[in-house]
Amino acid sequence: xxxxxxxxxxxxxCAWSAWAADTNTSVPDFSGRWGRNSFDLEPLPSGxxxxxxxxxxxxxxxxFLQIVGDYNNPILKPEAxxxxxxxxxxxxxxxxxxxxxxxxxxxxxPYTFTMQLGFQMxxxxxxxxxxxxxxxxxxxxxxxxxxxxxxxxxxxGDSIGHYEGDELIVDTVGIAVTALSMTDHYGSPNSEALHxxxxxRLIDWAEAAAAQEKHEKFIxxxxxxxxxxxxxxxxxxxxxxxxxxxxxxxxxxxxFTTPWSARVTYRKQQAPWLEQVCADNPVEHYAGxxxxxxxxxxxxx
Numbered sequence: 001x002x003x004x005x006x007x008x009x010x011x012x013x014c015a016w017s018a019w020a021a022d023t024n025t026s027v028p029d030f031s032g033r034w035g036r037n038s039f040d041l042e043p044l045p046s047g048x049x050x051x052x053x054x055x056x057x058x059x060x061x062x063x064f065l066q067i068v069g070d071y072n073n074p075i076l077k078p079e080a081x082x083x084x085x086x087x088x089x090x091x092x093x094x095x096x097x098x099x100x101x102x103x104x105x106x107x108x109x110p111y112t113f114t115m116q117l118g119f120q121m122x123x124x125x126x127x128x129x130x131x132x133x134x135x136x137x138x139x140x141x142x143x144x145x146x147x148x149x150x151x152x153x154x155x156x157g158d159s160i161g162h163y164e165g166d167e168l169i170v171d172t173v174g175i176a177v178t179a180l181s182m183t184d185h186y187g188s189p190n191s192e193a194l195h196x197x198x199x200x201r202l203i204d205w206a207e208a209a210a211a212q213e214k215h216e217k218f219i220x221x222x223x224x225x226x227x228x229x230x231x232x233x234x235x236x237x238x239x240x241x242x243x244x245x246x247x248x249x250x251x252x253x254x255x256f257t258t259p260w261s262a263r264v265t266y267r268k269q270q271a272p273w274l275e276q277v278c279a280d281n282p283v284e285h286y287a288g289x290x291x292x293x294x295x296x297x298x299x300x301x
């Protein structure tokens with residue numbers, strides 16, 4: 001059976017190449033599969049910092065099997081801090097609190113960037129489509145557009161983008177508040193005021209490798225060998241190789257005391273993506289767990 005992701009990627013690449021040639025445009029080319037080997041966001045050198053995991057392994061890296069967000073982080077308002085604390089208590093008990101990943105829900109930004117290990121960007125004249133390898137998630141970004149005046153919130157929100165020099169800037173609003181929506185995998189909540197700005201740019205391979213290595217030493221490795229995540233460092237050690245970095249700015253005055261920013265760094269992936277199936281699971285992981293499954297109050301027939 002042919003891989004629909006491959007066919008879609010090939011068609012989009014041809015369309016982008018034709019558009020770039022016809023218009024003689026100089027927009028950056030973000031084609032290819034990009035990956036990393038660690039969850040979470042990379043903090044910037046200064047300014048308000050994203051949440052990190054209070055639960056550490058003996059080697060000092062984060063324990064991704066027990067997700068205990070730092071509820072003392074000053075970016076959190078008291079109500080949000082309490083939610084993060086309670087979700088951390090569930091995790092440290094040996095259970096998992098419901099999130100988009102373990103419940104097969106939509107990965108809204110910026111939660112997307114705390115969990116997804118690989119993505120592919122399909123660029124055309126009027127839009128950018130972003131494919132994520134975990135659970136085969138898809139985002140659509142309209143180029144040179146505007147947010148609707150009467151925007152109805154949705155799981156992924158409304159994303160518009162434009163190019164500025166060597167950067168792609170994506171602006172997302174209208175992210176719905178649902179039982180599974182959150183701003184990071186520590187369970188920080190969101191309101192409908194959530195506003196996320198992403199800035200994509202290509203960087204030198206050495207800079208990307210150094211940033212990933214630094215992050216891996218603090219957060220820990222989870223992706224090596226999983227679905228073809230980032231290439232081994234030696235495989236791209238040449239002057240022409242590039243990395244990709246996304247800088248995020250997150251603002252939600254109902255959840256956070258201040259806007260905050262972070263980064264995610266990627267390098268080219270080597271192995272092909274494997275098809276994944278993630279569907280609503282009616283079987284509970286543990287007694288009393290709420291699976292957030294839709295439930296009809298009466299039969300359709």
